[in-house]
Amino acid sequence: MSRTTYRSDSKIRTVAAVAVFCALAYVACVVFHFRASFLTFDLKDAVMTVGAMLFGPAWGFAMVLVVALIEMVTVSTTGLYGFVMNVLASASFVCAASFIYTRRRTMKGALVGTLCAVAAMTAVMMLANLVITPFYIGATAADVAKMIPTLLLPFNLTKAVFNAALVFILYKPISAALRRAGFASVTVLGTDTAAHKPEKTRGLGFTIVIAALVAAAALVFFFFVLHGSVSFG
Numbered sequence: 001m002s003r004t005t006y007r008s009d010s011k012i013r014t015v016a017a018v019a020v021f022c023a024l025a026y027v028a029c030v031v032f033h034f035r036a037s038f039l040t041f042d043l044k045d046a047v048m049t050v051g052a053m054l055f056g057p058a059w060g061f062a063m064v065l066v067v068a069l070i071e072m073v074t075v076s077t078t079g080l081y082g083f084v085m086n087v088l089a090s091a092s093f094v095c096a097a098s099f100i101y102t103r104r105r106t107m108k109g110a111l112v113g114t115l116c117a118v119a120a121m122t123a124v125m126m127l128a129n130l131v132i133t134p135f136y137i138g139a140t141a142a143d144v145a146k147m148i149p150t151l152l153l154p155f156n157l158t159k160a161v162f163n164a165a166l167v168f169i170l171y172k173p174i175s176a177a178l179r180r181a182g183f184a185s186v187t188v189l190g191t192d193t194a195a196h197k198p199e200k201t202r203g204l205g206f207t208i209v210i211a212a213l214v215a216a217a218a219l220v221f222f223f224f225v226l227h228g229s230v231s232f233g
Contacts, residue, residue: 017178018059021051025067030075034159036228037151038137041159045093046166049117050174052098053110053167060094081136088128089121093160096120097167107207110171114164118157125156155226162218168211172204 025044032042044067052060068086076082100113129152133144144152222228 013182014055014059018051018055018063021047022063022066022070025051025063026070029067029071031232033231034222034228035231036155036222036226039151039155041155041162043163043166045090045121046163046170048090049094049097049114049163049167050171052094053101053113053171054175054178056102057095057098060098061091064090064094078136081132084132085125085128088124089156089159092124093117093121093163097164107204110168114167118160118164121160122153122156126152151226154221158218158222158226162215162222165211165215165218169208169215172208 025047028043028047034041048060048063048067051063064087068083068090071086072079072083078085094117096119097113097117100116101109103109104112126148129148130141130144133139134141137144223230
């Protein structure tokens, strides 16, 4: 097989895999709805982040745009406002996490990437809420600012932490499935080589358990402190 043919075949497989991630992210935003007051979130950011960690932040940003656009024209009731807020929130999270991880494919790189993603999403959404939300809810910027400590900050921080924890839970099974299907040659989260030592496997299992506990804690805070709710379909 020539180098040109190989590159073309690899690009086609990448596009196909990214399309699968877009479909999974769309399903996630349609099936699961977490709501607190007028704010909502779903699981699509975690799905797109896994894809971006595998294929790079540029593909991650493309996924964000495609999923947000499809969501806007199919199921969203917030129109252009929802589209802009979705793009800002998802892009800041997905691109921050994948940009760092694709440059250092280790557990430390994944942890630093997701922590930066949590900080980036929270900061971007605080600014976006102050600038854009007043037009959506018909309030002043001062009124919206009053909601920051009691609703906007804890909501966006909880949303970001929950999705960050899901990234660690989803990465290994999804990357392994893609590798078996021939879509991508990828490494398992936190390893630099294809041969995984037993202690690394145990360490990854411990990380997944911790991530599950963090996700559970985030949901407890969401439901009992923010008085959130969840709906399906």
